[in-house]
């Protein structure tokens with residue numbers, strides 16, 4: 001019978017899955033689909049970051065937590081990534097006077113990990129390529145696609161186009177998803193996006209005498225109510241400091257001396273650690289970057305297309321869960337594929353049903369933590385609550 005034939009041949013081998021976007025979630029997703037035996041192709045607009053000289057993009061490092069690790073474990077990647085991560089057992093709150101007070105993330109022995117974004121992306125792409133049924137295409141930017149036929153058009157930098165058809169299109173093309181544009185044209189698709197007034201800027205704190213300039217196993221926070229700075233450790237013994245501040249405040253600082261004045265007032269303990277000259281120049285290297293929160297629903301169209309990662313839910317970074325939630329999307333989809341026997345016509349609606357409320361909750365929590373981290377973490381109320389809720 002057909003069903004026994006499907007069991008023995010594995011019906012997934014016949015079907016083609018195209019993952020649009022080879023960022024963190026797209027690369028991991030390729031591993032999930034490849035492991036199930038689908039014919040997988042990934043199309044990424046940028047060049048292969050494993051060959052690129054300069055990797056442009058967002059944050060240099062990220063906090064990997066339990067959700068993300070569970071998904072990595074499923075494709076056998078947990079140890080590889082964890083071994084190159086730096087455990088952060090607690091937040092380290094820096095007061096204006098330079099006093100440092102740790103606030104643990106959980107119970108003794110629990111921690112989140114600081115991981116290098118570029119390395120994580122490279123490792124996941126390399127892992128995806130180990131599957132013979134996976135092909136990675138770089139320098140392919142999605143231009144247009146049809147939800148009716150599954151036909152996609154990609155543009156290459158030499159001006160040529162490539163057309164390809166898939167049984168399932170997985171939109172992992174980030175917060176400004178080209179896949180999602182087709183969703184927006186359809187009836188009963190809910191969509192909202194909110195830019196927060198804050199921007200972010202990254203600054204590097206170099207090692208001192210070959211050692212970390214601050215205690216490495218912490219996520220350092222300088223909460224200053226309307227703005228804040230955080231710092232996460234890197235394997236090369238640097239810290240990446242991220243300053244989060246309203247755009248209008250970023251714009252008020254226009255000279256090197258004003259940068260120092262500002263740091264003197266709010267982050268005096270970091271000046272000798274980052275260095276006066278570095279501060280004066282690095283502040284002006286790149287403009288502050290915007291942060292957006294995007295919610296939408298449903299996450300699928302028929303049995304043809306599904307959104308995952310930032311394409312489905314861009315969140316503000318204050319809860320450290322954007323990538324982790326995107327990784328969890330892959331795992332949740334995988335579980336539904338098992339439950340519903342890889343039938344896209346039932347798997348996709350079920351994925352929307354279970355996943356939308358959870359991802360919207362993460363977006364709300366991230367927005368809440370936007371205030372928590374820069375203001376409440378300063379207060380006695382917070383110190384009291386951490387004993388009660390273990391936050």
Ligand code: FAD
Pocket residue numbers: 020021022023024025026043044045046058059061062063064140141142143172173174175176177178200242308309310311317320321322323324325326
């Ligand atoms: P992306 O990483 O944006 O990847 C999308 C990919 O699609 C890119 O490679 C892009 O080139 C490609 N693409 C785009 N358009 C097209 C197209 N038309 N055709 C083909 N390819 C295309 N998350 C955490 O979990 N922990 C943290 O600590 C954390 N810190 C953060 C700090 C900052 C400052 C920011 C901004 C974010 C942070 N995040 C964090 C969130 C995290 O960066 C994102 O959630 C994560 O990158 C989402 O991965 P993604 O693969 O969905 O999207």
